[in-house]
Amino acid sequence: MSLFGHPELIRLLLGVLALLVGCSLVGFVLRARALSPEARATAVNFVARTYAWWIMAGLFALALLAGRLGPIILFALVSFLALREFLTLTPTTASDHCAMACTFFLVAPAQYALLAIHWYGLYSIMIPVYAFLLLPAVNVLQGDTARFLERTAAVQWALMASVYAISYAPALLDLTIPGYETPPVTLLVWFLIVVQGSDFLQYVFGKLVGRRKIAPLLSPSKTWEGFAAGIGAASLAGTALWWATPFGPWRAALMALIITLMGFLGGLTMSAIKRDRGVKDFGTLVSGHGGVLDRIDSLCFSAPVFFHLTRYFYSTT
Amino acid sequence: MKTPVAEPLDVRVGVWLLVWLARLLTGVQVRWMAPLSNVRQRIYLANHTSHLDALVVWGALPQALRRMTRPVAARDYWDADPVRRYLAQRVFRAVLIDRSREHRQSDPLRDMLDALDEGLSLILFPEGTRGPGEAIAPFRPGLYRLARARADMELLPVHLANLSRILPKGSIVPTPLLSRVTFGAPIRLEPGESPDSFLERARRAVEALADA
Numbered sequence: 005m006s007l008f009g010h011p012e013l014i015r016l017l018l019g020v021l022a023l024l025v026g027c028s029l030v031g032f033v034l035r036a037r038a039l040s041p042e043a044r045a046t047a048v049n050f051v052a053r054t055y056a057w058w059i060m061a062g063l064f065a066l067a068l069l070a071g072r073l074g075p076i077i078l079f080a081l082v083s084f085l086a087l088r089e090f091l092t093l094t095p096t097t098a099s100d101h102c103a104m105a106c107t108f109f110l111v112a113p114a115q116y117a118l119l120a121i122h123w124y125g126l127y128s129i130m131i132p133v134y135a136f137l138l139l140p141a142v143n144v145l146q147g148d149t150a151r152f153l154e155r156t157a158a159v160q161w162a163l164m165a166s167v168y169a170i171s172y173a174p175a176l177l178d179l180t181i182p183g184y185e186t187p188p189v190t191l192l193v194w195f196l197i198v199v200q201g202s203d204f205l206q207y208v209f210g211k212l213v214g215r216r217k218i219a220p221l222l223s224p225s226k227t228w229e230g231f232a233a234g235i236g237a238a239s240l241a242g243t244a245l246w247w248a249t250p251f252g253p254w255r256a257a258l259m260a261l262i263i264t265l266m267g268f269l270g271g272l273t274m275s276a277i278k279r280d281r282g283v284k285d286f287g288t289l290v291s292g293h294g295g296v297l298d299r300i301d302s303l304c305f306s307a308p309v310f311f312h313l314t315r316y317f318y319s320t321t
Numbered sequence: 322m323k324t325p326v327a328e329p330l331d332v333r334v335g336v337w338l339l340v341w342l343a344r345l346l347t348g349v350q351v352r353w354m355a356p357l358s359n360v361r362q363r364i365y366l367a368n369h370t371s372h373l374d375a376l377v378v379w380g381a382l383p384q385a386l387r388r389m390t391r392p393v394a395a396r397d398y399w400d401a402d403p404v405r406r407y408l409a410q411r412v413f414r415a416v417l418i419d420r421s422r423e424h425r426q427s428d429p430l431r432d433m434l435d436a437l438d439e440g441l442s443l444i445l446f447p448e449g450t451r452g453p454g455e456a457i458a459p460f461r462p463g464l465y466r467l468a469r470a471r472a473d474m475e476l477l478p479v480h481l482a483n484l485s486r487i488l489p490k491g492s493i494v495p496t497p498l499l500s501r502v503t504f505g506a507p508i509r510l511e512p513g514e515s516p517d518s519f520l521e522r523a524r525r526a527v528e529a530l531a532d533a
Binding site for chain 2: 084104288
């Protein structure tokens with residue numbers, strides 16, 4: 005297939021495959037050498053995470069094979085799972101039922117349908133403008149004024165984070181960049197490697213050299229050492245892979261740095277929401293990671309910014 | 322005990338479809354707080370907040386137990402139109418009971434005892450009706466009479482969380498949030514226990530599973 009006739013994409017995917025194999029080997033060694041109960045727990049968690057990475061990478065590879073609609077459908081599914089995790093934790097009442105049904109069956113499918121038909125003018129504003137006005141209107145018709153603003157705002161926020169922000173990842177395929185001859189999905193793969201790699205490296209460096217906690221109240225696992233080393237290493241990786249992007253090495257470095265910093269803020273923000281609701285994870289679907297939303301919290305914050313920066317500086321559409 | 326008969330195709334397909342639809346719609350997480358006893362026959366006592374409740378409890382059971390378990394449901398609702406009648410009578414093979422005292426044609430206690438005598442397990446919602454999902458309503462005295470008539474029967478508390486938000490009373494369109502079903506440790510009617518204290522104890526056993 006033409007998609008795989010491009011050496012850049014093939015090289016990226018083979019690199020991911022090599023990393024996964026490497027992680028599996030490391031997990032195997034860690035588990036064999038773990039003596040203390042803590043080391044054992046860390047090893048088990050690492051193996052579970054690696055297992056989840058395999059599944060995620062496999063699903064993404066399947067989506068690539070399915071053609072242009074593949075990634076759109078995959079991220080639509082991710083949005084659905086994230087939205088349901090988010091709203092499950094949101095203290096809504098029976099009066100919000102109708103508005104919530106609208107987000108699931110009307111707004112979220114519409115967002116991805118608009119992506120599929122390339123209607124940038126509408127998918128970039130539908131949720132912040134039209135859904136923003138529709139949801140309170142639906143809610144107000146229920147006649148329940150108790151905590152009205154709070155409830156409506158929470159449902160809108162759920163929609164922004166889980167659907168609107170996430171949909172910017174497959175929206176990268178919509179960009180037309182002169183001189184960028186590889187299929188646009190290569191840029192999406194590069195972005196996912198940087199953003200997920202940053203999460204992974206922050207976790208690894210946090211475990212290895214992490215000492216001083218950044219925000220002990222928000223997240224017990226985030227340390228200054230893990231942050232600096234993880235962000236630095238992921239940005240370097242993004243720079244090293246500049247040939248897969250329309251950017252030169254320096255701009256790729258800057259983009260990777262912005263992506264990883266936004267991702268870090270996304271992780272912290274989602275942690276704050278979890279602490280506010282008194283839970284550790286959003287769900288249980290992804291082994292070793294918690295819920296889907298726990299895995300993509302960094303994507304939420306980085307995808308829209310990366311899309312708009314790339315579109316503003318590089319795209320003709 | 323009844324020997325299992327091969328089920329007709331429409332029933333098997335219907336069961337499979339409905340169980341998976343309910344699982345997808347409710348993203349249900351199943352938890353067992355105590356190991357299941359070797360006795361296979363029991364009465365499951367669950368809180369009731371949505372029309373999905375019976376299907377979710379039923380679908381959470383291991384297949385072998387599911388086949389011998391019947392939900393107890395209100396005849397006035399499940400006998401109201403052909404679709405509901407088909408689902409209740411043919412697919413779930415529910416034990417339909419008459420709720421209203423005035424128009425009663427058969428005795429609910431008798432109907433349930435008959436099912437138990439056939440070796441079947443029951444899924445019972447002792448609140449008698451769907452609640453708003455916040456607090457569990459007092460259990461109906463029928464549960465006490467049932468437990469007294471079959472004092473050796475194991476009663477298994479089951480807690481359903483979040484289903485009231487997925488399909489609340491009065492809604493037709495569900496919101497596919499995540500739900501959780503928790504099976505607790507069995508209880509029994511103690512000798513000499515008064516109806517009120519037994520019913521309250523059973524209610525609390527279900528309630529306690531909410532934060533377990």
